[in-house]
Amino acid sequence: MIETPEMITRSRTEREVLLSCANVTKEFSVAGGTVVAVDDVSLEFPEASVLAVVGESGSGKSTLARMLLRLMPVTSGTIAFRGQDVTSLSGKGLRDYWSEVQAVFQDPFASFNQFFTVGSLLRRSLALARIPSDEADALIEECLGYVDMRPRDVLHKFPHQMSGGQRQRIMIARALMMRPKVLLADEATSMLDATLRVNVLNVLHDLRSELGLTVLFITHDIGQACYLADRVAVMERGRVVERGSTEEVIFAPQAEYTRRLLSDVPDLRGSLRT
Ligand SMILES: Nc1ncnc2c1ncn2[C@@H]1O[C@H](COP(=O)(O)OP(=O)(O)OP(=O)(O)O)[C@@H](O)[C@H]1O
Numbered sequence: 150m151i152e153t154p155e156m157i158t159r160s161r162t163e164r165e166v167l168l169s170c171a172n173v174t175k176e177f178s179v180a181g182g183t184v185v186a187v188d189d190v191s192l193e194f195p196e197a198s199v200l201a202v203v204g205e206s207g208s209g210k211s212t213l214a215r216m217l218l219r220l221m222p223v224t225s226g227t228i229a230f231r232g233q234d235v236t237s238l239s240g241k242g243l244r245d246y247w248s249e250v251q252a253v254f255q256d257p258f259a260s261f262n263q264f265f266t267v268g269s270l271l272r273r274s275l276a277l278a279r280i281p282s283d284e285a286d287a288l289i290e291e292c293l294g295y296v297d298m299r300p301r302d303v304l305h306k307f308p309h310q311m312s313g314g315q316r317q318r319i320m321i322a323r324a325l326m327m328r329p330k331v332l333l334a335d336e337a338t339s340m341l342d343a344t345l346r347v348n349v350l351n352v353l354h355d356l357r358s359e360l361g362l363t364v365l366f367i368t369h370d371i372g373q374a375c376y377l378a379d380r381v382a383v384m385e386r387g388r389v390v391e392r393g394s395t396e397e398v399i400f401a402p403q404a405e406y407t408r409r410l411l412s413d414v415p416d417l418r419g420s421l422r423t
Pocket residue numbers: 177178179184185186204205206207208209210211212213369
């Protein structure tokens with residue numbers, strides 16, 4: 150059967166929703182009252198898509214990420230993976246969820262033990278995940294390949310012998326070894342200089358097409374969000390104030406807050422991938 154443009158569009162929009170949150174709220178008790186860090190957020194992450202969550206410091210992005218990762222309980226609302234509620238998972242169910250949803254954070258140096266080589270770091274991660282040691286070498290080589298690295302160049306190195314971008318790519322490779330369906334990157338490129346940043350953004354972009362990975366990219370930088378993502382959600386003080394395709398957000402922003410973020414990056418239209 151020949152696919153018409155309408156059919157192709159439909160099949161794209163009907164991709165399975167892999168991860169979703171509905172009406173998720175997080176309140177913290179602090180001296181003198183309550184902080185609502187995340188306020189009634191509902192988002193969907195379809196399979197093999199890249200969604201960026203963007204907003205200024207303190208807008209609730211990392212709190213949302215921690216709840217999606219089940220590192221922190223929700224105050225109210227639900228999170229579902231493949232349609233199954235994950236908010237009350239524990240034990241093996243939670244461990245299985247954590248192998249499907251992997252994360253990479255801002256400072257790869259903090260995630261390394263400086264006394265371990267990259268090789269021992271990766272092997273330890275595999276051992277902790279109970280992956281048999283006879284599969285380790287092939288898996289390490291495969292996953293380093295996704296981030297354009299070769300075992301013989303990096304396995305003997307200590308963290309301080311690599312650049313920030315190389316360390317971040319190792320962390321992405323480590324996350325991929327668990328064969329996740331979702332990769333959540335929270336400010337994963339924020340500490341990199343411009344060249345290394347583009348390099349890591351391109352690696353994240355390619356993983357979607359190579360592995361069918363769903364990428365959730367969290368950043369305060371709307372320029373990076375629009376460079377990488379198909380869809381963008383903008384958070385302001387815990388709420389999603391704008392959501393849409395990257396083109397919609399760049400060319401027809403609805404919220405005043407989005408317009409303000411966009412005004413900081415005047416050359417954004419030229420950097421759009423599509
Ligand atoms: N454990 C906590 N206890 C109290 N308040 C918290 C806690 N964690 C976060 N907050 C507050 O929740 C709000 C959102 O914080 P969060 O770290 O999610 O923001 P963010 O968007 O990730 O910011 P950044 O861009 O700086 O990383 C902030 O006001 C913060 O002070």
